Amino acid sequence: MRIGSLSLENSVLLAPMAGITDPPFRQMVRKYGCGLAFTEMISADGLVRKTDRSYGYLQSFQGDSPLGAQIFGADPAILAEAAKIAAEAGVDLIDINMGCPVRKVVKTGAGVALMGNPSRVSEILRSVRNATSLPLTVKIRAGINSRSITAVQIAQVAQDCGVDAVIVHPRTADQGLAGHASWEIIRDVKRALRIPVVGNGDIKGPDDACRMIALTGCDAVMVGRGVLGEPWNLKNIISFLEGRNEYYVPSISEREDIIKCHLEKSIFYAGEKHGLRRFRKHLLWYTKGLKWGAQYRKTLTNICDKKSLLEGLHLYFQAKNGCCLD
Ligand SMILES: Cc1cc2nc3c(=O)[nH]c(=O)nc-3n(C[C@H](O)[C@H](O)[C@H](O)COP(=O)(O)O)c2cc1C
Known part of the structure; x- marks a missing residue:
């Protein structure tokens, strides 16, 4: 092309x-x-x-x-x-x-x-x-x-x-x-x-x-x-x-890594305060369709620093039955 x-x-x-x-x-x-x-x-x-x-x-x-x-x-x-x-x-x-x-x-x-x-x-x-x-x-x-x-x-x-x-x-x-x-x-x-x-x-x-x-x-x-x-x-x-017909879906732990990587890049680009603010909408999209995603997203309202966000994210992704794909 x-x-x-x-x-x-x-x-x-x-x-x-x-x-x-x-x-x-x-x-x-x-x-x-x-x-x-x-x-x-x-x-x-x-x-x-x-x-x-x-x-x-x-x-x-x-x-x-x-x-x-x-x-x-x-x-x-x-x-x-x-x-x-x-x-x-x-x-x-x-x-x-x-x-x-x-x-x-x-x-x-x-x-x-x-x-x-x-x-x-x-x-x-x-x-x-x-x-x-x-x-x-x-x-x-x-x-x-x-x-x-x-x-x-x-x-x-x-x-x-x-x-x-x-x-x-x-x-x-x-x-x-x-x-x-x-x-x-x-x-x-x-x-x-x-x-x-x-x-x-x-x-x-x-x-x-x-x-x-x-x-x-x-x-x-x-x-x-x-x-x-x-x-x-x-x-x-x-x-x-391209005719290869391979369909990739990241595992739950890969998803967590992808989200963390995007968060780091966002903070590197815009600083912690603005980076987190810009990232928030992406986090909503990343967890859309995941089991208990709606409950997790509710917890985000009060989070305004990177450390708490990462801790909450890890808990969500580690929780038993917490985030299996629907
Ligand atoms: C949040 C958002 C912002 C957009 N901003 C632009 C833009 O800056 N310039 C543009 O040409 N189109 C913009 N669009 C339109 C998209 O480029 C695209 O044409 C539209 O979303 C349809 O494609 P999609 O169905 O793949 O989303 C925007 C769309 C969305 C959802």
């Missing part, structure tokens, strides 16, 4: 997720193989104004490659400048966000608002294309609402502007993450384009990934929520797509 000059080791991509795909999470995911990972979405305006927060999102670590920086904005010149800044920071690919439905973003004309504005999309992509020779992708939605499904049109504009691949999350803006992703729209985009198309939406495991490729003909898949609490899911998806 190639995206422009970038050759990917496999065709399973980690979706950009704000508040989630930070360096510690990417480190966990990289262990299981990942053709391409993305930063959280970064404000182009913030990068150009050099805010610490936006710059911070470009932080990476050894082995964090290939890495795409996802930027959002509505101004062609600012997005071009931001792409240059991200390129200088050493990322391997630039992605333009055309899917974010958050009001604050949409009202500036950015994110999913672009799905209704093909001429602005063209200006933006020509401007960014001229600014960087890095591989360039766009991540689009189906459209703004069910009366305005513009994915094929916007994808064609992107191709005409020299974009190297299109990532399609086929829900409308007003769907948010609810309901089902309409994979038929990925198929329609794939049929209309010459450049690679990445399908995204509702892939929870290898079966979904295989079905999506069979239905749509897409060149690669991107997984978001399907790896939360189960980063090893990527390994399984890759294995099935």
Whole structure:
């Protein structure tokens, strides 16, 4: 699988997720193989104004490659400048966000608002294309609402502007993450384009990934929520797509080690207080579906230091009948 000059080791991509795909999470995911990972979405305006927060999102670590920086904005010149800044920071690919439905973003004309504005999309992509020779992708939605499904049109504009691949999350803006992703729209985009198309939406495991490729003909898949609490899911998806069909499920003690490792990385990255806070949601996902998980999660409310968290975690994982898989 190639995206422009970038050759990917496999065709399973980690979706950009704000508040989630930070360096510690990417480190966990990289262990299981990942053709391409993305930063959280970064404000182009913030990068150009050099805010610490936006710059911070470009932080990476050894082995964090290939890495795409996802930027959002509505101004062609600012997005071009931001792409240059991200390129200088050493990322391997630039992605333009055309899917974010958050009001604050949409009202500036950015994110999913672009799905209704093909001429602005063209200006933006020509401007960014001229600014960087890095591989360039766009991540689009189906459209703004069910009366305005513009994915094929916007994808064609992107191709005409020299974009190297299109990532399609086929829900409308007003769907948010609810309901089902309409994979038929990925198929329609794939049929209309010459450049690679990445399908995204509702892939929870290898079966979904295989079905999506069979239905749509897409060149690669991107997984978001399907790896939360189960980063090893990527390994399984890759294995099935490559025909090895090996299914890995970590043992209980491996799970405890994976959680501890993620916690350490989170604290190393953000310090104990913020690291723990950022990690909490992951712990909820890691223990989802485990026996007595709900009871264990209740005990987390009062924990605000690493030592107590580790002690509680160990007790939970060691307890007789405490945490067998359901
Ligand atoms: C918590 C969360 C944060 C997200 N943040 C972003 C983002 O920053 N940029 C983006 O393009 N999509 C974002 N998404 C959407 C995902 O990239 C993906 O398109 C969506 O979750 C559908 O894929 P999935 O069914 O595999 O989760 C986010 C999704 C979630 C759940």
